[in-house]
Amino acid sequence: MTAYVNRPLLYVSQHHDAMLCRLFSQRGWKLIFASNARDLGALPASSQPLAALLDVHSGFSDEDLESFEPWLAQPHIGWIGAITSRDALSDAARRLLGLYFVDYYTTPFDPGDLARSLGHAMGMAQLRPGVARATAQGTSRPDGMIGNCSAMQTLFRGIEKVSRWDTPVLISGESGTGKELAAHAIHHASARAQKPFVAVNCAAIPPTLLMSELFGYERGAFTGATKRKPGRIEMAQGGTLFLDEIGDMPLESQTSLLRFLETGRIERLGGTESINVDVRIISATHVDLDAAIAAERFRGDLYHRLCVLRIKQPPLRERSSDILLIAEHVLDGVRKQSPDKIRGFSPMALRAIQQHTWPGNVRELINRIRHAAAMCEAGVIQPADLELASPVECAPSTLAAIREAAEQNAIIEALQRHHERLIDVAAELGISRVTLFRLMRDYKLQVKKGDLGLVCVQG
Ligand SMILES: Nc1ncnc2c1ncn2[C@@H]1O[C@H](COP(=O)(O)OP(=O)(O)OP(=O)(O)O)[C@@H](O)[C@H]1O
Ligand SMILES: [Mg+2]
Numbered sequence: 325m326t327a328y329v330n331r332p333l334l335y336v337s338q339h340h341d342a343m344l345c346r347l348f349s350q351r352g353w354k355l356i357f358a359s360n361a362r363d364l365g366a367l368p369a370s371s372q373p374l375a376a377l378l379d380v381h382s383g384f385s386d387e388d389l390e391s392f393e394p395w396l397a398q399p400h401i402g403w404i405g406a407i408t409s410r411d412a413l414s415d416a417a418r419r420l421l422g423l424y425f426v427d428y429y430t431t432p433f434d435p436g437d438l439a440r441s442l443g444h445a446m447g448m449a450q451l452r453p454g455v456a457r458a459t460a461q462g463t464s465r466p467d468g469m470i471g472n473c474s475a476m477q478t479l480f481r482g483i484e485k486v487s488r489w490d491t492p493v494l495i496s497g498e499s500g501t502g503k504e505l506a507a508h509a510i511h512h513a514s515a516r517a518q519k520p521f522v523a524v525n526c527a528a529i530p531p532t533l534l535m536s537e538l539f540g541y542e543r544g545a546f547t548g549a550t551k552r553k554p555g556r557i558e559m560a561q562g563g564t565l566f567l568d569e570i571g572d573m574p575l576e577s578q579t580s581l582l583r584f585l586e587t588g589r590i591e592r593l594g595g596t597e598s599i600n601v602d603v604r605i606i607s608a609t610h611v612d613l614d615a616a617i618a619a620e621r622f623r624g625d626l627y628h629r630l631c632v633l634r635i636k637q638p639p640l641r642e643r644s645s646d647i648l649l650i651a652e653h654v655l656d657g658v659r660k661q662s663p664d665k666i667r668g669f670s671p672m673a674l675r676a677i678q679q680h681t682w683p684g685n686v687r688e689l690i691n692r693i694r695h696a697a698a699m700c701e702a703g704v705i706q707p708a709d710l711e712l713a714s715p716v717e718c719a720p721s722t723l724a725a726i727r728e729a730a731e732q733n734a735i736i737e738a739l740q741r742h743h744e745r746l747i748d749v750a751a752e753l754g755i756s757r758v759t760l761f762r763l764m765r766d767y768k769l770q771v772k773k774g775d776l777g778l779v780c781v782q783g
Contacts (some may be wrong), residue, residue, distance in 0.1 A: 332356055332372055333442060334401065336364070336392065337379030344435055350515050351439045352488040361391035375446040376401050377438070381408040381431055386416035396424035402445025404438065406431065466509030469502060470653045473645045475638035479506070486633045487513035492585075494570075494630050495608040497637025500685030503608040504568060506635055511564040516604055519563030524556045526577070527569035534577045536593050539584075545594025557590055557601055565603040570630065571611025571622060578623045585629045605630060639684030647689070651677050654690050655705075658697045667703035671736055676707035676714060702741070732767045735760070739769070 333353035335345070340357050348355055356373055358364045367373075378392065396403055405421050405428035407413060413421070421428055426445040429438055466483060469476070486493050487510050495503045504523070511521045529537050536545075540555030557565055567573070573581070584590050585605070589598045607630045616622035640647070651669070659666045669677070673696075682689060696709035707714040714733070734753065742748040750760040763769075 331374050331446065334358060334364075334367075334373035334376035334395075335379070336376065338382035338384065341379075344438075347435050347439055348442075351443075352484075352513070352515075353439075353442070360388065361395075364392065364395050373401050374449065375442045376403050377406060377442060378403060378425075379406045380413075380417055380421075380428075381406055386414050389414075389416050389420055393420065393424075396420055400449055402426050402442070402447070402449035404428065404441050404445050406433065406438070466505070466513070469505055469509060470650045471643060471646045472649060473643045475642045476646060479635070479638060482635050483509050484513065486510055486635060489633060490515070490604050491632040492605040492607070492630050493633040493635060494613075495606065495635045495637060496613075497608075497610065498639045498684040499610045500687035501637035501639055502686060503610070503637050504566075506637060507564075507566045507568075507606045507608060510606055510635075511566070511604075514564070514604065516563045520560050521564045521566065522556050522560035523566040523568055525568045527572035531574040531577070534574065535580060538577065539580065539590050539592055541593035542595040545592070549594065552592070555590065555592065557584060557603060558592075558599060560603045561601055563603060565605050567605060567607040567630075569609060569611075570607040571609035571613055571616055573622075575621070575623070578626050582623060582626045582629060585626070640682040640686055640689065641684055644678075644682075647677055647682060648674060650686065650689060651693060654693045655697065658694055662697055665703045666697050666700070666705070669705045670707075672714060672733060673705045673707050673710060673712075676710060676712040680712050706737075728767075731763065732769070735763060735767065735769060 331353055333348055334356050335348070336358050338359055340359075345355055345357075353375075356367065358367070376395070378396075380389070395401065403425045405425050407417070407421075407428055407430055409430050426448050427441050429441070466480065469480070471477070471479070483506055493510060495506050497503050507523075508521065511517060524534075524537060526534065536553075536555065538555050538557055540553050540558055541549050543549055543552050567581075584601070588602065589600055591598055611622075613622055613627055613631075617624045617627060643650075651674075655666065655669065677689075692710045692712070693705075695711070696705045700706065700709040735749070738749045738752050739746075742752065746757060746760060750757045753760070755763075
């Protein structure tokens with residue numbers, strides 16, 4: 325998984341301070357180390373640091389410092405300096421610090437203060453003219469989570485923020501909106517990323533087994549317990565425990581979970597040893613927990629333990645501008661597994677996807693596309709393959725509009741059937757090529773070369 329939330333931090337120094345590096349990564353920075361201008365020049369364009377620390381006191385000459393100027397002048401990077409003392413600064417260092425730096429620290433400094441200042445420097449850089457827009461557009465998104473709409477940008481920023489904390493997070497949202505994807509993203513962007521991520525689906529495990537799944541058991545704890553088995557909580561030691569569908573957890577398990585959250589200790593079933601377990605809890609639910617608490621199906625005290633930070637997944641109906649983006653992303657995935665060549669969605673299919681009222685579940689969209697990829701003819705997905713109403717059927721109201729839409733649809737389909745050979749299309753439709761050209765112009769249809777060969781698009 326690529327780091328998405330780990331904000332790129334450029335650290336320019338003659339030697340790299342391991343303690344500082346550790347602190348920065350704990351604070352959610354992804355370090356890019358450079359010790360000279362050559363290193364800086366070799367940075368990949370994708371690294372895009374947002375903040376940078378120049379360790380002036382590590383012993384750079386004036387010539388070195390001046391060679392950094394092109395990077396110091398980049399408006400999207402917020403620079404902080406580390407110097408020995410202001411009086412000891414050379415003229416060159418003074419000029420550069422005054423011109424380009426948001427702040428500087430004199431040694432010895434408090435690394436925590438420095439890390440905080442880097443956060444401010446990043447914020448300040450984003451306020452500079454021309455920078456804010458580019459950064460907002462480029463809000464990094466977790467792997468596999470597609471979305472440009474404002475609801476998703478808010479979600480990505482929320483994920484980024486909660487990842488920096490080690491407190492419990494509760495992810496709420498309707499079924500199939502990406503709660504599990506968000507839980508993975510938070511873990512992978514957190515300081516626990518290198519440790520295990522262990523998921524427990526509280527709704528899928530029979531209530532009688534849930535306790536032994538969570539807490540593990542000792543040999544002989546019950547009939548069939550032939551050897552000791554650690555529970556999922558213990559397996560997540562040092563990492564993240566994802567309690568999926570927490571709203572469906574039986575009350576008995578809720579009580580034991582609460583005890584664990586209060587003490588940080590577990591006992592395996594049939595055991596006496598108390599084991600210390602350090603995990604970060606992420607839980608998710610599609611259930612309205614307030615209603616579950618009112619109905620006494622969920623413990624209020626457990627809710628307050630789990631819901632310190634909250635993330636809310638927006639339903640698909642609030643991401644209408646992302647639908648085609650997600651559809652294309654899903655189709656790319658399906659294409660890789662398909663035994664047949666899938667060329668893409670027909671223009672009518674794209675319009676049908678856009679016009680359909682998607683209630684909330686991304687899985688519904690995925691399943692329709694998978695089905696359509698299997699059912700489509702000649703690798704082109706039509707509205708019927710998606711089992712969606714053709715836009716022709718649902719949109720026009722007057723007879724003239726219906727006729728036009730049907731005519732347009734017939735031309736598009738014939739173009740696709742004949743791989744855009746216009747002579748064959750005209751022959752099949754029983755019209756001259758001149759008429760075909762005129763109709764294509766009227767309906768703003770053009771034939772253009774796409775990635776997957778010739779495709780018919782609406783201009
Ligand atoms: N933003 C997104 N971009 C691409 N795919 C997504 C996005 N959100 C969800 N998905 C896909 O939708 C499917 C459902 O996601 P996920 O399992 O994370 O949802 P969920 O909220 O946990 O669902 P459930 O409530 O059914 O458990 C997955 O295949 C996931 O990859
Ligand atoms: Mg889920």
